[in-house]
Amino acid sequence: MSQKDKPSEARASRKLLGSAYDREDKGDVLIKGKPSPRPKDAATLILLRPQGRKIEVLMGKRAAGHRFMPDKYVFPGGRVERHDGRIPALSELHPKSESQLGHASRRKARAFALTAIRETFEETGLIVGKPATPKPRLPEDWQPFFDQGAAPSLYDLRFIGRAITPPYRPQRYDARFFIADARTALIDTRPPVDGVELHDLQWIDLEQTGGLDLPSVTQFMLNEIKERWENPGQKFGPVFLRWTRSGHRIDRL
Secondary structure (H helix, E strand, C coil), rough: CCCCHHHHHHHHHHHHHHHHHCCCCCCCCCCCCCCCCCCCEEEEEEEEEEEECEEEEEEECCCCCCCCCCEECCCEEEEEECCHCCCCEEECCHHHHHHHHHHCCCCCHHHHHHHHHHHHHHCCHHHHHHHEECCCCCCCCCHHHHCCEEEECCCEEEEEEEEEEECCCCEEEEEEEEEEEEHHHHHHHCCCCCCCCCEEEEEEEEEHHHCCCCCHHHHHHHHHHHHHHCCCCCCCCCCEEEECCCEEEEEEE
């Protein structure tokens, strides 16, 4: 489904897009007069923790020294590394998520899920996986994960969205967003631990996230989660936010 399908859907899409990308603030660094940098593949994991009729999400605050989104509350995530797609896992992605991730992408779908799991561990200390025998001689950034006596498990991750940073920004990412139920995805109930990348990590009631300083795309994905939570019987395809020659565009994959 694209903006061109129906006039009412197109109007709704334009309204959503108005809140999906951050406005240009005074002092923002924008690319002008030279080619825009190519977006780097990235992945983000949104851990959910149902609490009765409510639902909590895990979020943390980015350090002030970051060039990209400093002092903003975000979900764990980061750039895809070349070896991420080759890391062994105890289970693979749901076939539907795997197929959706393959849209307009040359990278293996599992690489994005594994990146999201690795970054979540690095930034929060939480393990998305199951008990396993430690494996020797893994890539340096994966060895600490396996040293915990665990291996990643991809099946609980569901792909819900993709967003490409507009071309006029100095740092651009092609980010895939996943959700997972913390009750089944995490190896145990250990609390998240603040680190260099994220601090003030906390489980936040979805209804209370509006009071945080959030990037617009983060707020957009939170709205997407809320819509899914409130309409469990409705089928939602992953949302795809990107820039075209005619401006911002939103589709469902």
